[in-house]
Amino acid sequence: MDPEIKVASDAEAPEKKVASAAKGLETESTCATKGPEIDRPLLFTTESPDCIFRASGLMRAGRESDFVPKSVSIGPYYHGRENLKRMEDIKVQCMSDLWKMRSVGGSNLDRVPVDRFMRFESKARRFYKEKFDLSDVKFIEMLVLDSFFVIRIMLHVSGYVDERMDLNIKEAVSDLLLLENQIPLFFIKEVWDWLNLCGDVILLFHLIGSTFRQLDLPWWIKSDTLPKKSDHLLHFYWKISEASTKKKIKEDHADPMQRMIKLLEKVRSGRSRGPSQKLIVNATELHQTAGISFKNVKIDHHNGDCVEFSKGIIWMPSLKIDSSQTTLLVNLVAFENSMFLFHRTISTYIKIMDDLIDSSKDVELLQKSGVVYNTLSSHTEAATFFNNIGNLCFIDYEDNPFSYLFENVNKYYKSCWNRHWANLRQNYFNSPWSVIAVLAGTTLLFLAGAQTYYTVFPKN
Structure with missing residues (x-):
C-alpha cells in the first residue's frame, strides 16, 4: 500500500479514497531557510505578508521550549518533527470525521482534496517569513489537514461534537496559540466554507472565540468583539484580548502615523x-x-x-x-x-x-x-x-x-497624607487589640483632660 496520503483531483468524484492506514503517512521534515529576525514594526491588518515568523533570538534565549509545540504541529515550521508524527494520524481521522458530518450518506473522503485549494498556494506562502522545501502539493496538503484538525478541535471544545478525541485537548489548544505554529486563518475559512457544516464563517469565529474563552487569562472576551479579519489564530486571540484590555485612545492620538512621529521624536530626544x-x-x-x-x-x-x-x-x-x-x-x-x-x-x-x-x-x-x-x-x-x-x-x-x-x-x-495614614494603620491599627488600646488611651486622655478642666474651672 502506498504510504502517502493520496491527493484527490477535481477531475474525480468528491468522495475519493484516502489511504485507510495513516500510520505510514509520509511527513517530510521541513528544512526552512532561516530568514532575518523581525526587527521592524508591522501593522497587522488582514492577510499581511510575512506575518507568521519565528521569535527573535532575544525572545528565544533561555525559553526555546515556549515556542515549540508539544503535541501537534500546525504549519511548516515544525512539520515532520519526529515526536509530533503521531498527530498526523489524528489529522487524517479529523478529516474523515468532518467529511462524514458533511455527507448526508456518511460516505468517506479517502483523499486529501488538494486540487480544490491549489489556487491559494501562492497567497498562503506569502504569509510566512521563511521559505520551505515543500512542493506546492505537499504545502497545500499540509494546510488542508491542519485546517481539518483546527476545525475539529474547535467543534469539540465548543460542545458541537461529543465524540472524544484521542489527544490532550488542553495541550493541543495551547499549541494552536504558539507564534511559530500557525497557518493563515483565511485558509481555515476556505476549508470551513467547502465543508459547509453548520453555517457561515461567522459561526467559525464564534467557535474560535468559545474555545479561547476557556483560557484562564485575566481579560474578558465578548462575543461582540470577535474580529472578522485576522491573519492567524494567535492574531485572532490577540485582537479579542486587546479589545478588552485597552483604554480608548484620545482623539489627538487616534492617527497611528501621528503617534509614530511623536514616538520617533521621543527616541531622538532621549525621552x-x-x-x-x-x-x-x-x-x-x-x-x-x-x-x-x-x-x-x-x-x-x-x-x-x-x-x-x-x-x-x-x-x-x-x-x-x-x-x-x-x-x-x-x-x-x-x-x-x-x-x-x-x-x-x-x-x-x-x-x-x-x-x-x-x-x-x-x-x-x-x-x-x-x-x-x-x-x-x-x-x-x-x-x-x-x-x-x-x-x-x-x-x-x-x-x-x-x-x-x-x-x-x-x-x-x-502623597504624604496617604503615607502617614498607612503608617498609622500599620503600627496602631494592625490588630483588634491595637484598636482597643488606642480607643482606651484616647478615652483616658479625654477623661484626664476633662478632670483637669473642671479642677481649674470648678462650677459655681
Missing part, C-alpha cells in the same frame, strides 16, 4: 525609556508605605480594563500562573514585539505585573489578595518569570493603554 525602567514600585512597597491594597474583580463585572485603580485599591481579575499560561504570555509578547509600541497592550499588562512583582513576597501578597493564583513550584519561580519576561516588554511609557494607571498610582504613593 524614551527601556524595559528595565520601573514605573511603579512593587506590591509590598505600595501596600506597606502608602496603604494601597489589591482586590480581585470579576472579569465580566468591570468596564473592560483588566487593571484599574480607584481610592487606594488596584482592581485586577485573577491571573492563574501555570506553565501553559506563561507559555501563552511569552508568545503574545513575542508577537507584539513586531508591532508599533502603542499597539502592545498585552506587553503593557505584563510590564505592570513585572513592576508589582519583585520577589516571592509580592507574589504571596497578590495571592492573598486574590489577584494571582500561582500553581508553579514556588512563588520565587513565579517572580522570576515576570522579572525575566518583563525585561522583554518594550513599550511606550507615555502612550500606552495604562499610562493613566501608572500616573494615578504614583500620585497616591507619593
Whole structure:
C-alpha cells in the first residue's frame, strides 16, 4: 500500500479514497531557510505578508521550549518533527470525521482534496517569513489537514461534537496559540466554507472565540468583539484580548502615523525609556508605605480594563500562573514585539505585573489578595518569570493603554497624607487589640483632660 496520503483531483468524484492506514503517512521534515529576525514594526491588518515568523533570538534565549509545540504541529515550521508524527494520524481521522458530518450518506473522503485549494498556494506562502522545501502539493496538503484538525478541535471544545478525541485537548489548544505554529486563518475559512457544516464563517469565529474563552487569562472576551479579519489564530486571540484590555485612545492620538512621529521624536530626544525602567514600585512597597491594597474583580463585572485603580485599591481579575499560561504570555509578547509600541497592550499588562512583582513576597501578597493564583513550584519561580519576561516588554511609557494607571498610582504613593495614614494603620491599627488600646488611651486622655478642666474651672 502506498504510504502517502493520496491527493484527490477535481477531475474525480468528491468522495475519493484516502489511504485507510495513516500510520505510514509520509511527513517530510521541513528544512526552512532561516530568514532575518523581525526587527521592524508591522501593522497587522488582514492577510499581511510575512506575518507568521519565528521569535527573535532575544525572545528565544533561555525559553526555546515556549515556542515549540508539544503535541501537534500546525504549519511548516515544525512539520515532520519526529515526536509530533503521531498527530498526523489524528489529522487524517479529523478529516474523515468532518467529511462524514458533511455527507448526508456518511460516505468517506479517502483523499486529501488538494486540487480544490491549489489556487491559494501562492497567497498562503506569502504569509510566512521563511521559505520551505515543500512542493506546492505537499504545502497545500499540509494546510488542508491542519485546517481539518483546527476545525475539529474547535467543534469539540465548543460542545458541537461529543465524540472524544484521542489527544490532550488542553495541550493541543495551547499549541494552536504558539507564534511559530500557525497557518493563515483565511485558509481555515476556505476549508470551513467547502465543508459547509453548520453555517457561515461567522459561526467559525464564534467557535474560535468559545474555545479561547476557556483560557484562564485575566481579560474578558465578548462575543461582540470577535474580529472578522485576522491573519492567524494567535492574531485572532490577540485582537479579542486587546479589545478588552485597552483604554480608548484620545482623539489627538487616534492617527497611528501621528503617534509614530511623536514616538520617533521621543527616541531622538532621549525621552524614551527601556524595559528595565520601573514605573511603579512593587506590591509590598505600595501596600506597606502608602496603604494601597489589591482586590480581585470579576472579569465580566468591570468596564473592560483588566487593571484599574480607584481610592487606594488596584482592581485586577485573577491571573492563574501555570506553565501553559506563561507559555501563552511569552508568545503574545513575542508577537507584539513586531508591532508599533502603542499597539502592545498585552506587553503593557505584563510590564505592570513585572513592576508589582519583585520577589516571592509580592507574589504571596497578590495571592492573598486574590489577584494571582500561582500553581508553579514556588512563588520565587513565579517572580522570576515576570522579572525575566518583563525585561522583554518594550513599550511606550507615555502612550500606552495604562499610562493613566501608572500616573494615578504614583500620585497616591507619593502623597504624604496617604503615607502617614498607612503608617498609622500599620503600627496602631494592625490588630483588634491595637484598636482597643488606642480607643482606651484616647478615652483616658479625654477623661484626664476633662478632670483637669473642671479642677481649674470648678462650677459655681
